[in-house]
Amino acid sequence: MESKSRRTFLKETAGAALGLSCGGSVLTAACTSGEDSHGGGPVESQWAMVIDMEKSQDPAVREACYEACIQAHNIPRIEDPEERIRWIWDEEYQDVFPDQVHDQLPDDVKHAPVMVLCNHCMNPPCVRVCPTQATWKREEDGIVMMDMHRCIGCRYCMAACPYGSRSFNWRDPRPLIDKDAQGNVASDFPTRTRGVVEKCNFCAERLREGLQPACVEAANQVPGGEGALMFGNLADPGSEVNQVLSSQRTITRRVALGTGPNVFYIV
Amino acid sequence: MSDKGKIFFGLAIFVILVTFPFWGRLSAGDALPDRAELEYPADEEACVEDTPFMRASHMDLLNQWRDELVRDGNLEEYVSELDGRTYPRSLTKTCLSCHEDRDAFCTRCHDYADVQPTCWECHTTPGGGV
Numbered sequence: 449m450e451s452k453s454r455r456t457f458l459k460e461t462a463g464a465a466l467g468l469s470c471g472g473s474v475l476t477a478a479c480t481s482g483e484d485s486h487g488g489g490p491v492e493s494q495w496a497m498v499i500d501m502e503k504s505q506d507p508a509v510r511e512a513c514y515e516a517c518i519q520a521h522n523i524p525r526i527e528d529p530e531e532r533i534r535w536i537w538d539e540e541y542q543d544v545f546p547d548q549v550h551d552q553l554p555d556d557v558k559h560a561p562v563m564v565l566c567n568h569c570m571n572p573p574c575v576r577v578c579p580t581q582a583t584w585k586r587e588e589d590g591i592v593m594m595d596m597h598r599c600i601g602c603r604y605c606m607a608a609c610p611y612g613s614r615s616f617n618w619r620d621p622r623p624l625i626d627k628d629a630q631g632n633v634a635s636d637f638p639t640r641t642r643g644v645v646e647k648c649n650f651c652a653e654r655l656r657e658g659l660q661p662a663c664v665e666a667a668n669q670v671p672g673g674e675g676a677l678m679f680g681n682l683a684d685p686g687s688e689v690n691q692v693l694s695s696q697r698t699i700t701r702r703v704a705l706g707t708g709p710n711v712f713y714i715v
Numbered sequence: 716m717s718d719k720g721k722i723f724f725g726l727a728i729f730v731i732l733v734t735f736p737f738w739g740r741l742s743a744g745d746a747l748p749d750r751a752e753l754e755y756p757a758d759e760e761a762c763v764e765d766t767p768f769m770r771a772s773h774m775d776l777l778n779q780w781r782d783e784l785v786r787d788g789n790l791e792e793y794v795s796e797l798d799g800r801t802y803p804r805s806l807t808k809t810c811l812s813c814h815e816d817r818d819a820f821c822t823r824c825h826d827y828a829d830v831q832p833t834c835w836e837c838h839t840t841p842g843g844g845v
Contacts, residue, residue: 522843588788595785596837622845632843636807639845641836656790 493683494590495568495650496710497664498692503676504563509667510538513563513677516666519634520651524624533615535648536565536663544701562713563677565663566613566648567701568592570708574605574614583645590682590710591650601643610705614647682710751827754819763809764797774832780804806838815841 504510517523517536526532538561542549549558568585572592575584582598583605585591606614620642625633633639637653640646651661659665660679667676680687692698693712700709762769763776783789784804792801802809814820817840825832839845 584786586786586788591788593785597781597785625845627845628843631845633839633845634843636839636841636843638807638837638839641833652788656784 491570491585491587491590493588493681494570494710495655496680496682496689496693496712497565497650497661498678498689498698498712498714499563500676500678500714501560501562502714503673504667505560506670506672506676507561509670509673509676510561510563512666512670512673513663516662517648519626520654520662521637521649522621522625522633522635522639524621525626526621526624531618533617533621533646535615535646536563538562539564545699547702547704548699564611564613564701565711566592566650567611567707567709567711568648568650569710571706573608573610573707577604577608579604589652589655591652593649593652594646596638596640596644596646599644601645603645605645610707611701611709614645616645617642751824753823754816756813756815759813761797762813763793763795763800763802777806777810780806806834807841811841 514536518525521535523533523535540558541560541562542553542558544562544564568591570590572583572585575592578584579602580598580600582595582600584593584595586593601616603616606612606616617640622639625639627633651659651663654661661677664677664679667673670676678688678692680689682690684690689712692714696714698712698714700712702709769776780793781804783793789804793804794801810821811817817835
């Protein structure tokens with residue numbers, strides 16, 4: 449005991465406790481601990497996004513989305529891929545839908561850019577492993593939220609997320625956030641600090657004001673980008689997302705994992 | 716000089732040093748004012764709740780707002796028990812819209828009371844001030 453640091457000790461006990469309550473695997477559908485309530489519980493409503501892969505092939509559309517998100521959330525620009533903070537970004541088709549890749553698929557399809565973000569899953573594995581409930585599935589609207597005030601930076605959620613949707617602040621982000629001539633950042637969304645995990649929040653702060661997410665609004669303003677991203681509530685039968693989902697062919701990422709993504713792709 | 720003298724001399728120095736924090740303050744002539752000099756909003760009469768409550772419990776009110784907004788997804792505005800006015804649950808948008816000069820209000824009192832809230836490491840002043 450003497451030679452172990454407090455930090456190592458805490459890490460090990462926490463790991464052991466998690467292993468016990470979740471049968472060792474973070475992806476098994478149900479933990480046996482009986483306090484699964486902070487995993488994927490029932491939700492009163494569920495925000496969802498539909499991404500049109502064809503329309504979002506235009507780089508101008510994707511770029512507009514990414515910029516809007518960066519400005520709306522004061523996201524720092526970090527070059528080092530290991531330390532980058534990402535809420536919504538490009539990934540190659542073959543990495544987004546690995547279970548759809550077969551030998552006959554042409555290279556340009558394999559490497560086609562696909563927009564990715566947090567899937568706000570029905571059964572979010574990140575939520576199950578969080579020791580402080582700093583991340584949880586909000587019953588009111590189905591958003592997988594981050595409470596920055598509670599995050600202790602343990603990064604279990606990052607290990608648990610099969611989509612790599614989360615980023616860790618390895619350093620103080622403030623010096624790397626865009627500033628205007630007066631030294632002000634672009635929005636009043638709180639910046640983050642070194643040592644917390646962050647990710648897409650479906651623009652909870654904009655939905656609260658009756659606005660659409662920043663990326664959705666930005667895509668709609670690019671000529672040809674109208675409808676590249678669609679957003680609405682699954683609990684509302686008349687919503688655009690429900691109409692698209694019931695009439696077009698859509699897929700989600702890695703269905704077999706049972707996470708139940710709420711970001712859908714029109715193929 | 717006998718050893719006795721040396722010992723008493725040493726003890727005297729020791730006593731002076733140990734009690735310095737108690738009398739040093741007085742003789743320096745910079746006794747603390749009774750309370751911090753604060754700049755109040757010019758065209759507002761009242762705070763969100765009554766002043767004694769705010770003075771004692773503003774940090775609890777902020778925590779309550781934070782939890783209701785972030786965790787419970789509460790979309791309604793907060794209704795004041797003092798005068799029924801409504802306010803968005805927001806540190807930057809609400810508190811700092813009246814207390815415009817954070818440094819001459821929040822910070823001045825916190826410095827006086829020697830508390831260092833870490834909120835501003837993330838939260839901005841209105842207009843993106845960091």
